[in-house]
Amino acid sequence: MTRHVVSVALLWAVLTAIGEGSAFLDLFPAVGSSEAEDFDRIFRILLIMGTPVFAFVIAVLAYSMVTFRASGPDDAPPAFRGEGKIPRVWLVITGALALTVMIYPGLTGLRKLQSDPNGYGWSDTQPNLFIHVQAFQWGWQFDYRDFEGQHLDFSVLSVGGNAAELVLPIDVGVKFDINATQAPYDPGTNPEGGVLHSFWIPAFRMKIDAVPGRTTTMTVKPIELRGFQDDSAFRVQCAELCGLGHAVMATPVRVVDRAAFLDWVALQKAAARK
Amino acid sequence: MWALTTVSGGVGTGLIGFYLGIAVSALLRMAFGYPDPWDRDFDCSIGYVFGLVGWVMGIGMWGTWSREWFGLKTRTTRVQGWQRYFSFCTDHKVIGIQYLTTFTVVFLLAGLMAMLIRAELATNGLQFFDKQQYNTILGLHGILMIAVAVAAMVGGFGNYFVPLLIGAEDMAFPRLNALSFWLIPPVALLLLLTPFLGGLETGWTAYPPLSVQTHTAQTFWNLAIVTFGLSSILGGLNFVMTIMFMRAPGMTWGRLPMFVWSMFVTAWIALLYTQGFATALLMVTLDRIAGMSFFNANEGGDPLLYQHVFWFYSHPAVYIMILPGFGVALEIIGHFSRKPFFAYKYAVGGFLGILGLSGVVWAHHMFTAGIPNYLHPPFLVMTEIISIPTGLIFLAALGTVWMGRLWLTAPMLFALAVIFNFACGGVTGIFLADVPTDIHLQDTYFVVAHFHYTIVGGEIFGMFAAIYYWFPKMTGRMYNERLAKLHFWWMFIGFNVTFFTMHWPGIQGMNRRIADYPAALNGINLFVSLSSFMLGASFIVFVANIVYAWARGPVAEANPWSARTLEWQTSSPPPVENFESPPRVVGHPYDYGIPGSVHSVFGDHPATHPAAAAGAASGGAAGA
Amino acid sequence: MAVITFGPPAHDLPNRAQINRVGLWLFFFSEAILFGLLLSARFFLEGIHRAQVNQFLGLIITIILLLSSVSAFTAETAIEHDRRRLASAMLLVTIFLGMVFAVGVGFEWATAEFHRKEAFGTVFFTMTGIHATHVVTGVLMLSLAWAQLRRGKYSSKSHWPISGTVMYWHFVDVVWVFYYPALYLVS
Numbered sequence A: 001m002t003r004h005v006v007s008v009a010l011l012w013a014v015l016t017a018i019g020e021g022s023a024f025l026d027l028f029p030a031v032g033s034s035e036a037e038d039f040d041r042i043f044r045i046l047l048i049m050g051t052p053v054f055a056f057v058i059a060v061l062a063y064s065m066v067t068f069r070a071s072g073p074d075d076a077p078p079a080f081r082g083e084g085k086i087p088r089v090w091l092v093i094t095g096a097l098a099l100t101v102m103i104y105p106g107l108t109g110l111r112k113l114q115s116d117p118n119g120y121g122w123s124d125t126q127p128n129l130f131i132h133v134q135a136f137q138w139g140w141q142f143d144y145r146d147f148e149g150q151h152l153d154f155s156v157l158s159v160g161g162n163a164a165e166l167v168l169p170i171d172v173g174v175k176f177d178i179n180a181t182q183a184p185y186d187p188g189t190n191p192e193g194g195v196l197h198s199f200w201i202p203a204f205r206m207k208i209d210a211v212p213g214r215t216t217t218m219t220v221k222p223i224e225l226r227g228f229q230d231d232s233a234f235r236v237q238c239a240e241l242c243g244l245g246h247a248v249m250a251t252p253v254r255v256v257d258r259a260a261f262l263d264w265v266a267l268q269k270a271a272a273r274k
Numbered sequence B: 001m002w003a004l005t006t007v008s009g010g011v012g013t014g015l016i017g018f019y020l021g022i023a024v025s026a027l028l029r030m031a032f033g034y035p036d037p038w039d040r041d042f043d044c045s046i047g048y049v050f051g052l053v054g055w056v057m058g059i060g061m062w063g064t065w066s067r068e069w070f071g072l073k074t075r076t077t078r079v080q081g082w083q084r085y086f087s088f089c090t091d092h093k094v095i096g097i098q099y100l101t102t103f104t105v106v107f108l109l110a111g112l113m114a115m116l117i118r119a120e121l122a123t124n125g126l127q128f129f130d131k132q133q134y135n136t137i138l139g140l141h142g143i144l145m146i147a148v149a150v151a152a153m154v155g156g157f158g159n160y161f162v163p164l165l166i167g168a169e170d171m172a173f174p175r176l177n178a179l180s181f182w183l184i185p186p187v188a189l190l191l192l193l194t195p196f197l198g199g200l201e202t203g204w205t206a207y208p209p210l211s212v213q214t215h216t217a218q219t220f221w222n223l224a225i226v227t228f229g230l231s232s233i234l235g236g237l238n239f240v241m242t243i244m245f246m247r248a249p250g251m252t253w254g255r256l257p258m259f260v261w262s263m264f265v266t267a268w269i270a271l272l273y274t275q276g277f278a279t280a281l282l283m284v285t286l287d288r289i290a291g292m293s294f295f296n297a298n299e300g301g302d303p304l305l306y307q308h309v310f311w312f313y314s315h316p317a318v319y320i321m322i323l324p325g326f327g328v329a330l331e332i333i334g335h336f337s338r339k340p341f342f343a344y345k346y347a348v349g350g351f352l353g354i355l356g357l358s359g360v361v362w363a364h365h366m367f368t369a370g371i372p373n374y375l376h377p378p379f380l381v382m383t384e385i386i387s388i389p390t391g392l393i394f395l396a397a398l399g400t401v402w403m404g405r406l407w408l409t410a411p412m413l414f415a416l417a418v419i420f421n422f423a424c425g426g427v428t429g430i431f432l433a434d435v436p437t438d439i440h441l442q443d444t445y446f447v448v449a450h451f452h453y454t455i456v457g458g459e460i461f462g463m464f465a466a467i468y469y470w471f472p473k474m475t476g477r478m479y480n481e482r483l484a485k486l487h488f489w490w491m492f493i494g495f496n497v498t499f500f501t502m503h504w505p506g507i508q509g510m511n512r513r514i515a516d517y518p519a520a521l522n523g524i525n526l527f528v529s530l531s532s533f534m535l536g537a538s539f540i541v542f543v544a545n546i547v548y549a550w551a552r553g554p555v556a557e558a559n560p561w562s563a564r565t566l567e568w569q570t571s572s573p574p575p576v577e578n579f580e581s582p583p584r585v586v587g588h589p590y591d592y593g594i595p596g597s598v599h600s601v602f603g604d605h606p607a608t609h610p611a612a613a614a615g616a617a618s619g620g621a622a623g624a
Numbered sequence C: 001m002a003v004i005t006f007g008p009p010a011h012d013l014p015n016r017a018q019i020n021r022v023g024l025w026l027f028f029f030s031e032a033i034l035f036g037l038l039l040s041a042r043f044f045l046e047g048i049h050r051a052q053v054n055q056f057l058g059l060i061i062t063i064i065l066l067l068s069s070v071s072a073f074t075a076e077t078a079i080e081h082d083r084r085r086l087a088s089a090m091l092l093v094t095i096f097l098g099m100v101f102a103v104g105v106g107f108e109w110a111t112a113e114f115h116r117k118e119a120f121g122t123v124f125f126t127m128t129g130i131h132a133t134h135v136v137t138g139v140l141m142l143s144l145a146w147a148q149l150r151r152g153k154y155s156s157k158s159h160w161p162i163s164g165t166v167m168y169w170h171f172v173d174v175v176w177v178f179y180y181p182a183l184y185l186v187s
């Protein structure tokens, strides 16, 4: 008995060690925002906690299959029935594990993402740029509203794979207010409608649905000077089945430095006035 | 030919009902002053309801049951051989086979659709299908597989073996049982017709407003689901009653075989929650055909209402899928480890814990759906608590194999694989239950990988375990053990390679339900597609083995596994009344190796329990 | 191959009466979820907002339905004591009251001041519609039971169809006890 326990423990340790190696692998797409850093960290923590659980199951199964095999119905002498300490210990350990995962990184991570219990969405960073997002079948419109107190009133309309981009300045908190609409409209005129969409930027690891009838929100803080050309994770991707155009409901994202952003804004403003 | 007459009779009355319904609905529309009496979705819905009644009446419910309500004498029919399977037969064993064959065929069909999906996804761009066709195939693959997962085990093995395992002669409501099955063919027909009625667009979840606005065969899909739900509810009710009231003398709750426990809990979940599925789709139907506004935000409706109602059923439904898988795995591990079951009470506690918690976690599918923020923490917490009762199942499985004498037959291998695969699927579930990670992972291939690990890895592997385990009992013949093991390793490797890899594109930003994706993900998708073809090919071995064995495999003995439970103490296949003389249960089912322990006695003689001899006699089975 | 005979069970279970009764309860349990979900949908969409409904009519049909439960109960008690005439009369009363209720709902529908397109209309018509469907089903089942009773099929020992339908009738009634305040009273 002891021999078996020791061997299986060793096997478990080895498997766990191998598995934990995966936590050092680069599993993730480009890290584009501070939220992405948090995601990657939390994902790794879960990986580190989950690996031993999975490894334990494999270790016991594999070891038993090899060591305790028989070639016919050969009844084993009565062994333990699991009425003593073991199940209780198991309960305590799994309970503790579940509780841990729940609190850290679960609830703690969640708290960082939510400031208003009645809101609909994520608020991780203090925003300085405000963008209203309209999701429709099948495209996006980004209404730039306000940058550091400066009023902006131009829109970027992205439909059918045109060249439009979502341009964001680096190191600035951005707040998106998201609506689902029937078709793009000038803010304050058209009624809402349409179907569900989901506003997702893989490089930022953030997403929230666009829901007819309510405004959802999400903030991000880009930290990498990159764009769609460098990495396809820099794209706004619709992530809620919305009909035939769902797959192509994507818009490139480009993160630029402050000066470039201001230039771009000036250009857009000029174009909007025309 | 008798079978032909009943079935064509049912089709006939069904069609009559259908056209009658259409006429009624068109007349009603005219009477209420609609300009156009013909509205496809509306008229066909009414027609369908009438047609459904016509069908079940025509197939045999009228003759064997409903006549009673009108004070007429019901008819008695005597049928032989294969024709039984085409009749409104109330024998639970016949119904079990009906379910099993139907859903095995559906499984293979839906599997072929998965192959089409993977072919399209092998590289970016559109190759074989346009977007509409892709969405149709995707939706059909999803819903047919969900139907398989919900009904194949419960309807098939549940029907066949629950009465046998508890020593009953039949189910509590045999005629209701036949009705549950005969509601299924219209469901299958409707679903398979959808490609020709406009296709599908919304995946298996059918979220409005898209499902309200879409000009596809959505209404027919809804009707199919509501019918399917009705069948599940009636089935669940029947199982709960059977297990509560029909146990043989001495079959106390503490002696119930594991599979019966799992079916008991599954049946409760089906009974309690399936209404949610039906209600959700009823609302969609009303929005579509009656111009109501459940989900129309402009009129005060709310799309999120659907998601709440839908997941209120569909999360518990994932336990309808997995619990029979767990039950079969524990049952088989209990017999093939040849030692007393480990932590029986805790495993039962695990089942009951899952039953209790299954109804309070649904919003974990809606973490990014724009629900109010105060809902996230409670649902996060409840979802993670569910891993504790699930862990108890693992405790029982691992404790039972530990220090046993594992007889590694094909069913045992499949059962162990259930535990292995589900460990992976369960742990990835934790990643999804943690809101901070789910925000990115929701709607990506990470989720696709998670649920194929849980459903395919857990339940479908369990289903194959059960097929091999009970095949000799159901057919009286033995399959080829070598081919079965080949099937196992082939499927096991194919499955794990395909779906473990699938996590990665998900993390990388590949979302679900798309026919086209960024070119950067080409390599990995090609790899997944190729390995999925390998996985698919493994089923050819299965089909060949089973078809051959059923037709001319060697005759199986009554108890080839020398197992202790009741179903093995009767002939293979069992007689109509199940047992020659009524069984009495006197001990625990899994007490292998305990001197003098007996599970059941028939008449006055303890059940024979021949040990090693039986295993050697079954030929290839012993060649572990 | 085995020969199978099927049709009415040759010898039935000794505890059939109990099984039927509990089985029906389970069915109610499941139905209650359907009604409960619709009720939740009403509050989810509309909070406690309510459009103008016909209060007088609502009160009347509620009283009628409650009365019909009393007559249904009397019918069941009567057959338990082999008083067939009373049972038959009471079933007829129940059927009549049920039909009046259904007509009342129909009248409410025809004269409603709101449209099914508005959220309140949506929940109102769906909830009353599903409930009325159950009432109509109940009326049909009661009529079948009544016809059998007239033909002398039931006695104090065997009258499950009557008990079953009456149980069902009570259940439908209880549902209305929740629906009535939710649709007519709150605001």
Ligand code: HEA
Residues within 6 Å of the ligand: A053, A094, A095, A097, A098, B205, B318, B319, B321, B322, B364, B365, B383, B384, B386, B387, B388, B390, B391, B392, B394, B422, B423, B425, B426, B427, B429, B430, B432, B433, B434, B438, B441, B442, B443, B447, B450, B451, B454, B455, B458, B459
């Ligand atoms: C058989 C089906 C099945 C089962 C059993 C499960 C089980 C679980 N599922 Fe899964 N799930 C699905 C089928 C299933 N799921 C499907 C089909 C979808 C997608 C639907 C769609 O959108 O189309 C889905 C989606 C899904 C989501 C939503 C993802 C998204 O769209 O954003 C989430 C989020 O929380 C989730 C979580 C879980 C959890 C926590 C469990 C838990 O029950 C798992 C518990 C088990 C374990 C944890 C392992 C064993 C335990 C131990 C060894 C003990 C020790 C371990 C710990 C203490 C951690 N699932």
Ligand code: HEA
Residues within 6 Å of the ligand: B107, B108, B110, B111, B112, B114, B115, B117, B118, B138, B139, B141, B142, B143, B145, B146, B148, B149, B202, B203, B204, B205, B448, B452, B455, B456, B460, B498, B511, B512, B513, B514, B515, B532, B535, B536, B537, B539, B540, B543
């Ligand atoms: C029981 C449940 C179940 C099962 C078993 C499967 C099995 C498989 N699934 Fe499925 N899948 C779902 C349930 C299931 N799936 C659900 C619910 C969805 C979500 C739908 C939605 O988003 O709405 C989904 C979605 C889904 C997707 C995502 C598509 C998308 O989002 O765009 C993919 C992609 O790879 C996929 C692949 C596969 C593969 C490769 C298999 C393989 O395991 C299949 C193996 C192959 C076979 C079983 C067929 C073999 C048969 C033969 C080779 C013929 C032999 C026959 C004779 C000789 C007669 N599935």
Ligand code: CUA
Residues within 6 Å of the ligand: A135, A136, A138, A196, A197, A198, A238, A239, A240, A241, A242, A243, A245, A246, A247, A249
């Ligand atoms: Cu918009 Cu998908």
Ligand SMILES: [Cu+2]
Residues within 6 Å of the ligand: B314, B315, B318, B362, B364, B365
């Ligand atoms: Cu779930």
